[in-house]
Amino acid sequence: MVPAETTVIIVENEMVGAQAWAKRRNVALAWVPERLEVRAVFTQPETEEPFFLRGWFPDYRVLPPVWIFTDASWSAEPGPSFFPRPAQTPFGGSLFTTGNGPVICAPFNRLAYAEHRGPHGDWGGPIGWVTAGQAGQVKAHCIGDMLQVILRDLLHTRGRMA
Amino acid sequence: MESQPISTVAPADHDKHELTLIIHAPRSPDPKTFTWTKTTKVGDAAKEAATAFGYAAGNPGFQTLDSPPRQLDNNKPLVAEHLKDGDELEITDTGGGV
Numbered sequence: 001m002v003p004a005e006t007t008v009i010i011v012e013n014e015m016v017g018a019q020a021w022a023k024r025r026n027v028a029l030a031w032v033p034e035r036l037e038v039r040a041v042f043t044q045p046e047t048e049e050p051f052f053l054r055g056w057f058p059d060y061r062v063l064p065p066v067w068i069f070t071d072a073s074w075s076a077e078p079g080p081s082f083f084p085r086p087a088q089t090p091f092g093g094s095l096f097t098t099g100n101g102p103v104i105c106a107p108f109n110r111l112a113y114a115e116h117r118g119p120h121g122d123w124g125g126p127i128g129w130v131t132a133g134q135a136g137q138v139k140a141h142c143i144g145d146m147l148q149v150i151l152r153d154l155l156h157t158r159g160r161m162a
Numbered sequence: 163m164e165s166q167p168i169s170t171v172a173p174a175d176h177d178k179h180e181l182t183l184i185i186h187a188p189r190s191p192d193p194k195t196f197t198w199t200k201t202t203k204v205g206d207a208a209k210e211a212a213t214a215f216g217y218a219a220g221n222p223g224f225q226t227l228d229s230p231p232r233q234l235d236n237n238k239p240l241v242a243e244h245l246k247d248g249d250e251l252e253i254t255d256t257g258g259g260v
Contacts, residue, residue, distance in 0.1 A: 014189070021188040024227055024252065045230050090233055092258020105260055112260075120260070131219075138257035139220035144188030149255050155230050 001059045008033045011057055011143065018144035025151060038065070038143060039074055042151055044084060046158045051084055053150060055143070064129040065143075066116075067109040067150070069102070078102055078111075084157035095138065095153045102161050104150060107132035108140045181240055183207075184250040186227075187215040193250070198240060205236030212253055223256040 015031050015038070022029035028041040038055040054074055056066040068078035076082065083102040086094035097105045099119040105112045107129050114121035123132035130141055140146040182197045194214055198207050204224055212222035225231035227250050234243045236256060245251075 016191050017187070017189040020191040021186070021252075024186060026229065086259075089259070091256050093260070095259040097259070107260070133257075133260055136221060136257055137260045139255050141217075141219075142189040144190075145255065148188040148252070149257075152225075152254055153259065 002062050004036060004058070007036055007057055007060050010061060011036070011038070014143040017142065018147060021144045021148060025148075027147070027151065029147070036060075037074070040147055042154050044157060044159075045155055049160075051154060052082065053147075055146070063126050064108045064110045065146070066111055067104045067146070068111065069104075080162035081160055083161045084154050085159045085161050086153075087156050087158055089153050089156045091138070091152070092136075094157070095150060096157065096161070098161065106138050106140065106146075106149070108146050178247075181245055181249075182247050183240075183245060184248065185211045185215075185224075185253065186250060187212070187217075187253045190215055200241035201239045203236065204234045204238055204240060204243060207240060208236065208253060215253065217253070220255045221257045222253050224251040225254050226250075227252060 019029060030039045036057040040053045042051045042053060044051060052070050052072055054068055054070045069082040070076045071082060080102050084096055086096040095104050095106050097103055100117045103111050103118055107123060110116050110126050112118040112120050113123060113126045115125055138149050140149050179199055180197050181200050182195060184193045184195055186193045196211055208222040208224050223236050224234040
């Protein structure tokens with residue numbers, strides 16, 4: 001749908017802002033263009049444990065990225081032991097939920113959509129990700145903004161889902 | 163009669179009616195500087211800043227750059243959040259999980 005070389009250009013353009021954000025937030029952030037992957041390491045304040053966030057970007061920006069928490073080798077399928085245990089935030093419900101498995105439940109995650117085994121069949125499919133969701137629900141349309149709101153909610157979590 | 167010297171000392175922060183803040187956005191490598199009246203609501207200032215950074219949708223708010231960051235209350239005036247000139251803030255969406 002989107003040639004990989006086009007995706008690389010788009011992501012690298014957005015990574016300029018994301019890298020500046022990561023420096024301010026003391027987050028290790030990497031872009032692996034040959035795999036179309038963004039990798040970020042977040043630290044949970046309560047436990048000081050690392051959480052390994054991986055974004056996969058084929059067909060971006062026609063489709064949203066595939067965001068998961070994985071293991072330190074960046075290769076494991078998403079499992080509850082890699083996800084932070086959700087907790088209430090000042091913003092409402094957490095982005096981290098379980099349905100057919102743990103998922104970062106936001107319009108900017110392809111895995112949140114029913115077409116990809118996610119909980120949302122009511123968002124019109126991932127192709128409408130930029131306008132999906134209700135007013136008052138989380139919005140993030142660039143990589144830096146996505147990382148910011150995922151970290152925002154992770155800072156309120158405690159421990160792991162399993 | 164001797165004239166009184168004109169003071170060249172800048173007014174103390176608490177005497178000023180405006181705040182100048184440095185605003186960062188996760189999508190941009192460069193911050194922008196804004197000056198608002200101290201009674202401007204945090205949410206209104208965040209919307210203005212978000213628009214300047216190109217955000218067209220969402221529920222913008224501000225966080226401090228502390229670790230962990232402090233979330234400012236969109237409904238409070240800037241002065242109630244104990245900010246001072248030159249403080250740096252980050253735009254964040256305040257929408258809830260879904």
